[in-house]
Amino acid sequence: MHWVSWDKMCLAKRHGGMGFRDMRKFNDSLLAKQVWRLIHNDQSLFCKVFKARFFPHGSILDDDVKINGSYAWKSIIQARSIIQKGALWRIGSGNKAKIWGDNWVPGLTSGHITSERHYFPENAKVANLIDQVSNTWKRPLIQHLFNPIEAQKILGLPLSNHANPNKLYWPHTASSTFSVRSAYHLQICSEYLFDAQQSQTTMDSTIWRFIWGLNTPPKIRHFLWRACTKSLPTRKNLYQRHIPIDPLCSECSQSEEDALHALWGCQVAVNLWAKNTSFQSLQGSSFTSFTDLLVRVSNTMDEKLHLIFAVQAWLLWIIYLIMLDLHAVQLTQLLPAGFLHKLGPGKGYALAALSQKFPIPHVPVVIEAMAARVAVQLALDLKLDRVSFEGDSTQVITALQSSESNYSSYGHLVAETQNKILSLQSFTFEHVLRSANSVAHVLAKKAISIESSYLWLSSMPHDVISCLQADLAH
Numbered sequence: 001m002h003w004v005s006w007d008k009m010c011l012a013k014r015h016g017g018m019g020f021r022d023m024r025k026f027n028d029s030l031l032a033k034q035v036w037r038l039i040h041n042d043q044s045l046f047c048k049v050f051k052a053r054f055f056p057h058g059s060i061l062d063d064d065v066k067i068n069g070s071y072a073w074k075s076i077i078q079a080r081s082i083i084q085k086g087a088l089w090r091i092g093s094g095n096k097a098k099i100w101g102d103n104w105v106p107g108l109t110s111g112h113i114t115s116e117r118h119y120f121p122e123n124a125k126v127a128n129l130i131d132q133v134s135n136t137w138k139r140p141l142i143q144h145l146f147n148p149i150e151a152q153k154i155l156g157l158p159l160s161n162h163a164n165p166n167k168l169y170w171p172h173t174a175s176s177t178f179s180v181r182s183a184y185h186l187q188i189c190s191e192y193l194f195d196a197q198q199s200q201t202t203m204d205s206t207i208w209r210f211i212w213g214l215n216t217p218p219k220i221r222h223f224l225w226r227a228c229t230k231s232l233p234t235r236k237n238l239y240q241r242h243i244p245i246d247p248l249c250s251e252c253s254q255s256e257e258d259a260l261h262a263l264w265g266c267q268v269a270v271n272l273w274a275k276n277t278s279f280q281s282l283q284g285s286s287f288t289s290f291t292d293l294l295v296r297v298s299n300t301m302d303e304k305l306h307l308i309f310a311v312q313a314w315l316l317w318i319i320y321l322i323m324l325d326l327h328a329v330q331l332t333q334l335l336p337a338g339f340l341h342k343l344g345p346g347k348g349y350a351l352a353a354l355s356q357k358f359p360i361p362h363v364p365v366v367i368e369a370m371a372a373r374v375a376v377q378l379a380l381d382l383k384l385d386r387v388s389f390e391g392d393s394t395q396v397i398t399a400l401q402s403s404e405s406n407y408s409s410y411g412h413l414v415a416e417t418q419n420k421i422l423s424l425q426s427f428t429f430e431h432v433l434r435s436a437n438s439v440a441h442v443l444a445k446k447a448i449s450i451e452s453s454y455l456w457l458s459s460m461p462h463d464v465i466s467c468l469q470a471d472l473a474h
């Protein structure tokens, strides 16, 4: 049954020049599939037997799972690390995933938090970041604890209002379920990544020693370290992390805005550095990265200039952050929903329309799932009883129509929406083309000036009404 995969592996072997080592990885991927089954298909005989024997009261992922047993069991336990490395926790109540150490933030490297741990114990759970009454993220706490990229990613994670268990999902396939092939590729990629990081660490160990040895407040050292590891939220880094933002510098539009540009090459920075003749002399040279620049500073200047450089770069960063904050307003997504009362073809009237701004989630399909939830809630609030919901995401509409469990990153939103909708007398979900959804587009445009959310009831803006009427004609 694995012949197809095996063929593909052989092909990859010719192209990538892999050896025996990779056959072992392929085998590990097959074993990891068994681990995935043990996590998700609790009812199979295979799972029942292994569970009863090795982890009767918990999960195969628990630290205290028995590691002694048959050869088969030992191999499975070994392959567990593939799941632990590659899978992500979808946050329900947040009481299973650890804030530090577990993978739960899609869009970050490996999905885990790298900001230093403060205030909380080592095994603190994500639930601590959620306001259990309003079921929203504790925004100020999150912005205080984590670096801006991490904070933004977390705040963009949708929470379900419905008590939902945390689920482990596999972000490396479109369906979010485990596949042997994706696990194999993940192992190959992460090994390359690890190799690259290691050689970089040895190569640059002098620069890390230089940074951590600077006699500045810790936050400035930490800032320099982030500038050198490409982990500052510059426009270029944000863009590379799939945040819809223009990577070009907003000040000069001359260049992509990375750390070197923001802190050295852009006109704002040039003007500041030019005030000191020692740095002025460096401005004639070209540098490939901020690390490159810092290496030069550390090698050619004295300790006093090292400190001036560190503090000035940090000041430029603070200026940059203030500007970024203004842009952050645009990093939200609009969710429009509208209802019409259809009396027949071409007849009807608009009941209500809602548009709401949300922090940007990581993939468009999550936005669609959130939109569906908003629409269903609105229908309930308006006491409608027979409703036909239309949406332009095939994935979400199919998921809503299906009665099977959904293991994707938005599965908890689908489950909550399906649960809510049972209060309606009758309902349907239908897929429509984006072009047929013109109400949504007009609403989205209207909502740009809106603070957070806005609901129109019966007396709707004129342009929305005419659009609704055009939709009715379909």
Ligand SMILES: [Zn+2]
Pocket (backbone or CB within 6 Å): 249, 250, 251, 252, 253, 254, 255, 261, 265, 266, 267
């Ligand atoms: Zn610039």
